[in-house]
Amino acid sequence: MAVSDIQNNKLLTFVNGIHPKDYKELSNNCKIQRMPFVEEYTLPLGQHIGAPSKSIVQKGQYVKRGELIADSVGFVSVSLHSPVDGIVSDIGIFDTPKGDVLPGIKIKTDRFSTQQFHQKAVDFESLDVNGFIKSIQNAGIVGLGGAAFPSHVKFAIPEGKNCKYLMLNGCECEPFLTADDRTMVEYPKQIIDGLLIVNHFLKAEKIYIAIESNKPKAIEVLSKYAEESNSNIEVVTLKVKYPQGAEKMMISAILGNEVPSGKLPIDLGVIVANVGTIKAISEYFRTGMPLIERIVTITGTSINNPTNVLVPIGTPMDEILEFCGGIKDNTARILLGGPMMGAVQKNLNVPVVKGTSGLLVLSSNEVKDFDQYNCIKCGKCLDACPLFLNPSRMGLLAKKGLWDEMLDFHVMDCFECGSCSYVCPSGIPLVQSFRVAKGILREKSIRDQNK
Amino acid sequence: MSDKNKALIISTSPFIKDKDTTPGMMYQVIYTLIPIQLVSFYYFGLSSLLISVTAILACVLAEIVFNKSKTGIKSLSDGSAIITGMLLAFTLPPGFPLWMVFIGGIVAIGMGKAMWGGLGQNIFNPALLGRAFLQAAFPTAITTWSNPNGMYANLRGANGAFPFMQGLNVDGITSATPLSKMKFDHIGTNIIDLLLGNTSGSIGETCAFLIIIAGIYLWAKKIINWRIPISILLTVSIFSGIFYLLDPNIYPSPIFMICSGGLLLGAVFMATDLVTSPLTSKGIWVFGIGIGVFVVLIRNWGGLPEGVMYAILLMNAATPLINRYSKMRTYGYKNGMK
């Protein structure tokens, strides 16, 4: 055992979990590069969880970089802004990364524009909590970790609850992804600033920045800036283990207690924020720039130049892959997100959206077909599941279609981290079948309610 | 774009997988069994080899026949039938008639595994089930032990007996196993002989030293759960130790208990069978302690000198129940329930 392993073992973490090879070395030293502007951008109206935004522009209209093009509809919804100076070239229905089609806006870049940004800083100190929440909604800011849940909803603390701990999730436990790591290394000031702005309103007693120990540079710079800020920010180093970055797992690692089933972190007085989100918040209040670009990891063994790229929202994926040198001939899969929870990308002619954290190009060396055998009751999946579920048993029930029995085994608590499938020596598609089961059970309960 | 599209095969996450596979784990077990087989050849000569080969053949054949309809040849590739064959052979006396070995192998796979639905579905360890069947069917042959040492090419007993005949013991030399000497005559056996395997006994159980090494290797490879052998051995030591302290003239010492008979072989290779042991750590402790207690009970007070086989089979039977009661608390729940 290496010294670093011994140290790793003493670090805070949750129970169970897995240790996949992290492949971070492919891109964790690659500076974030700004992607040049492309000819046309596609902006789906429903990039976030909640009601899709409503377009306020017309075809042929000239819009400026950062200008509002679609307004939020209701509370659980955010605004959408133009990533470039350009002309609205089309309003219609376009392919999205999820594989479906959604209403959206296409903007043709103004080739003669210098793409300067003209908005003004927002004075947050003059705002009250509601004003703060409204501005974040207007800035179009969502959780940039992948789920794209509107951040202002998270920050709107329900009546009777309060926020004791604000946590920055810098775990980035998915193998391959390095966007958060690079963001922390290159924008430490903005991150500390963003946290302090948010906490100006949340008034948490303590702010934790949680980082896995395989990101020593990020830990170093953020510790330095946290100290200099003279605030209640503390950097905590967590053990490298998947899924350390799952909210529940991170909270358990730091606070030592569990988020009750069906409850939210705020029930424990915790609010968790993503690295990119906090950076976006700082940028919005300091420069007035809404969420119109994000940092994406383009990596994998089958992309020619793995790196981290700052791209305007709406950039077509194939152009980003070209920017990174194109894909190699032995490409087996292109994934949206990491290898543990990401989804296969069928169509590359779709835009990067607010929730796109990475594009992963895997070769046939990593994606292997394997034979499936019967469950040999080895218990590896039980030792892997961070929620202490019994994937072995649930897998057998799913095979027989006994969905209701699976409820007794708390299948609905499964958050589909995939650890069980990863370890199963018999190659049983465990999480895949739980996904199916959850879908069927959810439909069933909706049907029962409607009866 | 056409090149790119080829790569976009649809499937769902996770897209990476741990390197352990079920056949891989099975073959690791087979590799650790081979040295034990070699030592057995050294002590028991050709007989040991013939018995193992026969048992493996019978198990593989049974696997092919019984599983043909369902999985075809594929179920062979997981290697589990070979393990069952080797383990069954290891529990038999060197002079055991080969035709009986063959029947044992067929029963082990047929009744021990195929009948339940194949790999992973069975409740009892197939090798032990085969052995239990042989013990019931041929009680004399299975308790006829021959001496270690002698010419390699000599058969140790009635290996060559015709089917349905008991056959005569060819060289006529038989001897009591350390356990039966202890049980019926209260005579101990040199501990060094026990460790090296220089005693009479089943072909694969006598060399304690090699079995311990194999166990450590399998533990390091994360193929067996250390809690199983450790809980069994601890229980046997403590439980038998108490009686040894009370009356060392009647009861055997814990060290003798552990190194003699099939205890180590059972604790390392059979009780650890993934399929037939409990899933959770809590359950595994109950399982191991149960086996330990039964071993001491049967050895000290039962009618038989050896009790490992029945102890493990009994706890195999209890495993579904243990699994049900050792259900883990789910994250975010107070006690198993909401």
Ligand code: SF4
């Ligand atoms: S996918 Fe679900 S069952 Fe499997 S390890 Fe993750 S939480 Fe547990």
Ligand code: SF4
């Ligand atoms: S890891 Fe696979 S083979 Fe092992 S108990 Fe779980 S489902 Fe069964």
